[in-house]
């Protein structure tokens with residue numbers, strides 16, 4: 633499968649892509665050297681700003697335009713550190729809403745929102761994080777006039793510190809035959825600035841209807857993405873420490889979703905993180921790997937390749953080493 637590195641002169645990861653006004657807009661995380669050795673808490677990630685990129689034409693060949701810095705940590709009033717994976721949505725008012733996870737001054741991930749008149753910003757952050765928000769990796773998906781927000785991530789993403797939307801005294805990660813931790817979904821308020829209801833589990837089931845187990849290498853870890861294909865809802869995610877991108881399919885954006893397969897086999901690097909978008913009659917997978925940095929897991933590079941479905945609507949697995 634042919635792939636293309638999109639930003640060869642810098643390190644970008646965790647892409648979220650959308651089509652607005654005939655162009656693809658890509659919102660990635662921006663990796664910087666941190667000097668901190670890799671650990672399971674993700675302290676080696678040192679993201680302090682976001683850029684947005686646009687492409688008009690074939691994503692494999694068309695020029696990639698860097699619109700520069702659209703939001704900087706220092707401009708976010710409640711900031712601590714680490715701007716992880718973000719996503720952007722166009723509201724019914726025509727404004728653009730950038731949702732991002734950032735650690736507050738107590739090193740707790742919260743979700744912020746910043747607003748712009750145009751997809752390329754500049755984005756002005758709201759003064760406070762969204763009430764009741766926690767963990768990482770927001771994906772915003774519009775369907776039937778509602779905006780759904782998926783989020784959550786294990787280990788450094790802090791999801792194991794919560795149950796039923798409340799902080800635990802100490803983190804608990806399910807093990808073995810226990811059901812895996814689920815990502816979360818909620819709906820945005822009409823003004824796009826708060827959750828309209830309490831987040832609930834995104835249920836990922838095995839083909840026999842049982843919940844996926846914590847020991848299953850295909851279980852959810854982080855990097856939620858949602859897209860719709862032939863009237864079905866495709867929820868996709870990263871399996872983290874087993875290094876795959878997988879997906880599950882359902883009949884409603886709220887789930888439940890039944891596990892369907894592997895989108896991408898492991899890449900060079902620890903994380904991979906993706907989005908799937910239709911543009912000019914083809915489907916595209918954007919993701920990252922660490923080939924250009926020589927395998928440094930905190931310096932990741934943005935890639936794109938075409939994604940295909942078979943006649944049953946199953947995604948054809950892509951080789952992460954290609």
Ligand code: FUB
Pocket residue numbers: 645646661677716717768769785854855903904905
């Ligand atoms: O980029 C930091 C974190 O690494 C993201 O939020 C995760 O999905 C993983 O890619």
